[in-house]
Amino acid sequence: MSRSVKKLTGLVAATFTPLTAEGEINLSVIGPYIDYLIEKQNIKSVFINGTTGEGSSLSVEERKQLAGAWCQYGRGKLEQVIVHVGCLSIKDCQELARHAASIGADGIAVTSPSYFKPINADALKLFIKEVSIFAPDLPMYYYHLPSMTGVAFDAADVLNGIEQVIPSFQGVKYTGTDLRDLGQCVSYSQSHNWSVLFGVDEQLLGALVLGAHGAVGSTYNYFGRVVNQMLAAFDDGNHMQARALQFESMEIITFAKNLGFDVAVNKQVMSEVSGLAMGPPRLPLLPCPVLKAQAIAQKIKDFSQGH
Numbered sequence: 001m002s003r004s005v006k007k008l009t010g011l012v013a014a015t016f017t018p019l020t021a022e023g024e025i026n027l028s029v030i031g032p033y034i035d036y037l038i039e040k041q042n043i044k045s046v047f048i049n050g051t052t053g054e055g056s057s058l059s060v061e062e063r064k065q066l067a068g069a070w071c072q073y074g075r076g077k078l079e080q081v082i083v084h085v086g087c088l089s090i091k092d093c094q095e096l097a098r099h100a101a102s103i104g105a106d107g108i109a110v111t112s113p114s115y116f117k118p119i120n121a122d123a124l125k126l127f128i129k130e131v132s133i134f135a136p137d138l139p140m141y142y143y144h145l146p147s148m149t150g151v152a153f154d155a156a157d158v159l160n161g162i163e164q165v166i167p168s169f170q171g172v173k174y175t176g177t178d179l180r181d182l183g184q185c186v187s188y189s190q191s192h193n194w195s196v197l198f199g200v201d202e203q204l205l206g207a208l209v210l211g212a213h214g215a216v217g218s219t220y221n222y223f224g225r226v227v228n229q230m231l232a233a234f235d236d237g238n239h240m241q242a243r244a245l246q247f248e249s250m251e252i253i254t255f256a257k258n259l260g261f262d263v264a265v266n267k268q269v270m271s272e273v274s275g276l277a278m279g280p281p282r283l284p285l286l287p288c289p290v291l292k293a294q295a296i297a298q299k300i301k302d303f304s305q306g307h
């Protein structure tokens with residue numbers, strides 16, 4: 001990798017993909033969405049086309065158009081646009097990686113394929129390497145997501161020695177709850193100056209204690225401003241304050257989970273809280289009843305107003 005790397009830290013919003021009522025991608029929302037994240041949520045970096053963004057339900061062409069719009073409208077406003085390029089076909093991953101490099105993205109991330117699965121960490125490393133060579137100058141992040149991919153070998157095993165095969169490797173987005181494995185990722189990353197970003201929003205404080213450098217998550221879209229206060233309290237050594245804020249976010253997420261909190265519900269919640277028209281989810285996800293989203297959104301608004 002030739003250019004110097006901006007280390008990815010702090011809160012990163014895993015963005016939703018705006019769709020029209022007819023189910024087509026709605027690029028007109030991206031500009032106002034970026035302004036909303038910066039002005040109302042104090043969020044300056046995004047992770048697009050991931051789980052929250054229904055990336056696996058989008059065509060390669062749609063993913064390219066979205067990545068193009070995020071990079072175009074985010075230029076000079078956002079600090080980092082990370083493009084998730086994970087797909088079942090390595091050819092699609094490679095095409096998306098090459099495209100991300102051509103539009104000036106700041107990094108790419110890849111999940112493990114989840115239909116034909118790698119048989120071990122070495123096979124997954126090889127897969128990530130074969131994607132990375134299509135964007136050799138872009139920081140590459142492994143997106144560890146065992147709950148969705150079913151690929152559950154330790155992320156630390158994937159990181160171990162990966163710098164020898166992928167010079168552009170820069171860290172891991174860890175969406176899992178195994179704190180032993182997470183800690184080992186942080187430990188290994190230290191000597192490489194890589195980033196470990198945590199992806200379970202309701203457990204972020206535990207990950208910060210272990211040394212995570214930031215977080216990528218859906219809830220930072222609508223309460224990132226308050227979670228930034230939690231990060232500041234933690235950095236100041238005010239653990240009581242940090243814990244109180246994490247408890248409040250836990251309570252909201254638990255409330256939402258008890259109502260059935262999938263990406264479709266989450267997307268409608270974002271529309272209710274932000275006023276941006278995120279539109280429906282794409283099948284197989286089903287639209288969320290508005291009253292359910294409004295109940296969750298009200299909790300979020302109360303949380304935000306209280307801070």
Ligand SMILES: CC(=O)N[C@@H]([C@@H](O)[C@H](O)[C@H](O)CO)[C@@H](O)CC(=O)C(=O)O
Pocket residue numbers: 014015047049050051052053147175199200201202216217218219253
């Ligand atoms: C499985 C899942 O969707 N996890 C979310 C979390 O932000 C999650 O919505 C939150 O912790 C609430 O459970 C993120 O990690 C996903 C994410 O970063 C992405 O959209 O790629």
